[in-house]
Amino acid sequence: MFNKICLLLLLVISQTISAETGRAPTADQVNAGKVLYQRYCVACHGENGVGEAPIPDTIRAPGYFTAMPLDEQSHAWHHSDEQLQETILQGLQRTQRMPAWKAVITPDQAALLVAYIKSLWSPRIVACQGPRHMSCM
Numbered sequence: 001m002f003n004k005i006c007l008l009l010l011l012v013i014s015q016t017i018s019a020e021t022g023r024a025p026t027a028d029q030v031n032a033g034k035v036l037y038q039r040y041c042v043a044c045h046g047e048n049g050v051g052e053a054p055i056p057d058t059i060r061a062p063g064y065f066t067a068m069p070l071d072e073q074s075h076a077w078h079h080s081d082e083q084l085q086e087t088i089l090q091g092l093q094r095t096q097r098m099p100a101w102k103a104v105i106t107p108d109q110a111a112l113l114v115a116y117i118k119s120l121w122s123p124r125i126v127a128c129q130g131p132r133h134m135s136c137m
């Protein structure tokens with residue numbers, strides 16, 4: 001009995017922590033995430049997450065990063081839901097252009113943004129998201 005309760009608790013906890021990596025988001029999550037994306041992210045990551053137009057190396061300032069696509073052309077899907085949320089909330093060390101959004105965006109809103117980003121991926125890519133990406137394709 002005790003073991004069963006432990007197992008149940010573990011399942012509940014791991015589901016909360018590991019969110020939905022590898023699973024498709026619901027339509028409600030995607031719609032709510034899209035509103036946030038259009039407000040905060042579209043200026044750099046583009047309509048439908050296509051990313052900024054690349055700047056040729058010859059005229060790009062050293063250390064200047066363009067915003068990569070978040071759809072499946074780039075490697076956003078190699079990251080788990082948690083890693084993507086972390087990037088959104090904490091920003092990226094390597095460039096100030098991707099700031100930490102934690103003063104503006106709550107963890108729940110970051111999860112909705114991840115849901116929207118995942119809606120830009122095909123079901124096959126969603127199934128191979130995160131740690132599975134090496135073995136799954």
Ligand code: HEC
Pocket residue numbers: 037040041042043044045065066067068070074075076077084087088092094095097098099101105113
């Ligand atoms: C001012 C431009 C700008 C804005 C606005 C912006 N980003 Fe970024 N973002 C970047 C840049 C630049 C990078 C890093 C590119 C690189 O490292 O090559 C990045 C990287 C990322 C990554 C990492 C992707 C990966 O594959 O590792 C994620 C996720 C991301 N942004 C999500 C968002 C979300 C969600 C928003 C809106 C809340 C947002 N960004 C707003 C510029 C921006």
